[in-house]
Amino acid sequence: MASNGNKDFIIKHMNADHQDSLVLYLQAYCHVSAGDAKSARLEDISLSDLVILADGVRYSVPFDPPMKSFSDTRSRVVAMYKDSLQRLGLSEFAIKEYRAPQGFQIVIFVTCLATYIGFVQRSNFLPGSIIYESLELEKVPAFTQFCYDIQPLLFPAMVGIHVLESGLLAFLRLRPHRVPLFSGLWFAWMTSTFIEGFGAFQRIKGMVKEEETKRENRK
Structure with a gap:
């Protein structure tokens, strides 16, 4: 089992650097709309699931199969991210700017x-x-x-x-x-x-x- 310190690090890291992944997990696995999922925050993580809070509602996103240890977290969340994109028909590259005509x-x-x-x-x-x-x-x-x-x-x-x-x-x-x-x-x-x-x-x-x-x- 991971220590509380390790769990806290994973939660803070996901919320700070991978909040977009949490949004996609809710859309792909819990069928939450994009609008309702946009405030997604990771509350807890266990070997069996992620607990994500969005728009006042708490969701459980299961690891299938459950992880054997918390050292598997990175590979699992990356795999879930790619699977979410595929399920939703989305690209890995998110457009975040408008580019004006050139030439x-x-x-x-x-x-x-x-x-x-x-x-x-x-x-x-x-x-x-x-x-x-x-x-x-x-x-x-x-x-x-x-x-x-x-x-x-x-x-x-x-x-x-x-x-x-x-x-x-x-x-x-x-x-x-x-x-x-x-x-x-x-x-x-x-x-x-x-x-x-x-x-x-x-x-x-x-x-x-x-x-x-x-x-x-x-x-």
Whole structure:
């Protein structure tokens, strides 16, 4: 058996450095929602289970099979962490920051944003509108007429495509990489995707690749 000192060390270490693991254990093994599990704190540990408190409720997460000694704790909690990720369909890499467009992606972002602003209403291409007058569109009548003609098709199509891309990002990237739903970070990525589209996918892919490279270099 472990001394109380060893148990205290394990509890303090898990709460200080691996609180995210405790949250995942509750979600995977006790079917606790992400919102209810986010305050998870390890209260006690025995050879047979972890006792975790979250949102005022105490949960028992069993070791299956029970440990033979507390020296097995590290390998067990690591294995449970990986198993929890697999059960929940999550990635080991959690996205904790928003990365803005870089390089040519800035051009795409600005172009898409300008398109939203310009094509939000058809009257922008008629004399008297702010956009028509400030851009002096009377000097390019053919282009202005073309924009006026395609606005009813272009704007809804662009919104529809980017809404679809935003939904795919939320489901295929933000959720697996553990970005909390409706958090500030979630809204940053979703807003960016709604404006620019595919560029956000590329940046997240690059972030994951960077993390994988770092882990390989640490081995």
